[in-house]
Amino acid sequence: MLRKEVNDLLTQTDNGTAMGAMFRSYWIPALLASELPEDDCPPVRVKLLGERLIAFRDSKGRYGLMDEFCAHRGVSLWFGRNEEGGLRCPYHGWKYDHTGQCVEVPSEPEESGFCGKIKLKGYPLIKVGDVLWTHMGDKETRPPEPTWEFATVPAEQTFTSKRWQECNWLQAMEGGIDSSHVSFLHSGSLNSDPLFKGAKGNKYNQADKKPVFEVSESDGGLYIGARRMAEEGHYYWRITPWIMPSFTMVPPRGDHPMHGHFWVPIDDENCWAWSFDYHPTRALTTEERQAMVDGYGVHNKYVPGSFRPLQNKDNDYLMDRDAQRRGDTYSGIWGIAMQDASLQESMGPIVDRTKENLVSTDNGIIMARHRLRKAAVALRDKGEMPPGRVPEHQLVRSAARVLPPEENFADAMKDDLRVRTGVKQTSV
Amino acid sequence: METVRPTLLSSCAKAATAAEARFRVPYPNALTRASRIFALDAGAAEAMFAITEDPWNGAHFLTVGGASQIDPDATGVDDLPLSAPDGRAVLLSAEIKGADVVVMLASSDTRIGAAEVIAREAYERKIMLAGLVLADGLSKSSVDRIVAALRPYASVLVVASENDFIPAMLTALRA
Numbered sequence A: 001m002l003r004k005e006v007n008d009l010l011t012q013t014d015n016g017t018a019m020g021a022m023f024r025s026y027w028i029p030a031l032l033a034s035e036l037p038e039d040d041c042p043p044v045r046v047k048l049l050g051e052r053l054i055a056f057r058d059s060k061g062r063y064g065l066m067d068e069f070c071a072h073r074g075v076s077l078w079f080g081r082n083e084e085g086g087l088r089c090p091y092h093g094w095k096y097d098h099t100g101q102c103v104e105v106p107s108e109p110e111e112s113g114f115c116g117k118i119k120l121k122g123y124p125l126i127k128v129g130d131v132l133w134t135h136m137g138d139k140e141t142r143p144p145e146p147t148w149e150f151a152t153v154p155a156e157q158t159f160t161s162k163r164w165q166e167c168n169w170l171q172a173m174e175g176g177i178d179s180s181h182v183s184f185l186h187s188g189s190l191n192s193d194p195l196f197k198g199a200k201g202n203k204y205n206q207a208d209k210k211p212v213f214e215v216s217e218s219d220g221g222l223y224i225g226a227r228r229m230a231e232e233g234h235y236y237w238r239i240t241p242w243i244m245p246s247f248t249m250v251p252p253r254g255d256h257p258m259h260g261h262f263w264v265p266i267d268d269e270n271c272w273a274w275s276f277d278y279h280p281t282r283a284l285t286t287e288e289r290q291a292m293v294d295g296y297g298v299h300n301k302y303v304p305g306s307f308r309p310l311q312n313k314d315n316d317y318l319m320d321r322d323a324q325r326r327g328d329t330y331s332g333i334w335g336i337a338m339q340d341a342s343l344q345e346s347m348g349p350i351v352d353r354t355k356e357n358l359v360s361t362d363n364g365i366i367m368a369r370h371r372l373r374k375a376a377v378a379l380r381d382k383g384e385m386p387p388g389r390v391p392e393h394q395l396v397r398s399a400a401r402v403l404p405p406e407e408n409f410a411d412a413m414k415d416d417l418r419v420r421t422g423v424k425q426t427s428v
Numbered sequence B: 001m002e003t004v005r006p007t008l009l010s011s012c013a014k015a016a017t018a019a020e021a022r023f024r025v026p027y028p029n030a031l032t033r034a035s036r037i038f039a040l041d042a043g044a045a046e047a048m049f050a051i052t053e054d055p056w057n058g059a060h061f062l063t064v065g066g067a068s069q070i071d072p073d074a075t076g077v078d079d080l081p082l083s084a085p086d087g088r089a090v091l092l093s094a095e096i097k098g099a100d101v102v103v104m105l106a107s108s109d110t111r112i113g114a115a116e117v118i119a120r121e122a123y124e125r126k127i128m129l130a131g132l133v134l135a136d137g138l139s140k141s142s143v144d145r146i147v148a149a150l151r152p153y154a155s156v157l158v159v160a161s162e163n164d165f166i167p168a169m170l171t172a173l174r175a
């Protein structure tokens, strides 16, 4: 159960809200770099944290992200002409550079300097890895550029996708730290998904459906350890790191690439589910990359030409009752990503958490909400910058390992849970 | 069976809108839980007493007393020195009987023997046992010792750096 005022605090991210200010203190994923593939390419409409923006790449390769609407009479600049170092409104020809600065008002004499008075709100847009990131907060408190491992390994080792999810960011994110659903919802996929199957750890997952959880705080967020029985009284540990506000990584399986997510609010009733897969020490194989493109693992299939999943609420997610009955899939929905998304969207755009009945195994979620609330309030009331903004917090990995019963995962797996350049992931 | 296509908005997944959420049935979906919160040591009791006055849904806040370490093998279920916030002595058997949720609070490993006595009873009744380690002011090695000592008994172990997690967790669990 969560009181209504706390639910509102955590789920509302428009400008002027506490959680909105918190999201605005980070570099967050805004677009895939492939959405702006070349200089002077078509601009892209972007909605983030309840703000309607336009992204473009100018003639010199500079990225811009700014207010979507022309300062003159409010036309959408999506119709604009992206040429000669700026984006020109097609209505009366006002032109803006990549920072949102108006650089030309054709009706006014150039000498008047009028255009210098016109500036659209603009945010920086930088490319790190396959992602264009933005920081929508104050310049004075801008954090260092993102250092997440998935975005900094060589291009051939990593793959990122994004999909529109039709619900609030928090209920999507909570799925990422809800380790107890894996033995149920995704049980069918452990055997069949090319990006999951064959790992020794899967066997422990399926044999012991009642994992025991240990939740401990880290500087940037949480570690959620799930422990299952392995051979000879040993424990099979799977550790999920959560870094504030919304980065999670799935514990790895075998030598499969590691994966994880970012959940970024579009507005309060929609979010982007970013999903990445990477291998720290080797290139992804052609088969792996193809499987990701084909929507396996944490990725998904799309309505052609869009970022909307092919399975969506308009087609009941292509529910397959026969597959459900046969046990090919536990819920009848194909694919790990849409198994999660279908259920999270079914909760409604913003789930009413006053109605839920949490149990002890939900403590990872309880602690994450608690830390988010405290961080958002500390930023709002005292101007304290939240965790998760600095490289020390971002250089984490998930890990899976078999340990003797007396070992503490946080100690025994300390190195496994850090990024170690040139060292592969710790996995079973 | 032929697939029947949903005909109304509310009979397909498109009903996941704010407007349709208005029609969710308003009836309660759970009975009140019986929660038992055990403070295993003096530090935990102090942290617990800071919140026992808040409005709870009938949670029982219990303190393990006694001066020294409790030897679980020599302590029968009702030999555990246990008291309610008003100082009244209570019996573990009566407290565990009918409990739905059991949470143990620990800020030291000096009284872990009590955890074993409580866990035995909870296990008999197949009740989930959560352990909350209050790490505020403790060294890392003390926290590690408490975690290791509680691990055999708790199905969920949480290490909280600040005591304000106690009310957050109990509220979430509808204690």
Ligand code: FES
Binding pocket: none
């Ligand atoms: S079983 Fe968890 S939401 Fe229904």
Ligand SMILES: [Fe+2]
Binding pocket: A175, A181, A182, A185, A186, A336, A340
């Ligand atoms: Fe999932």
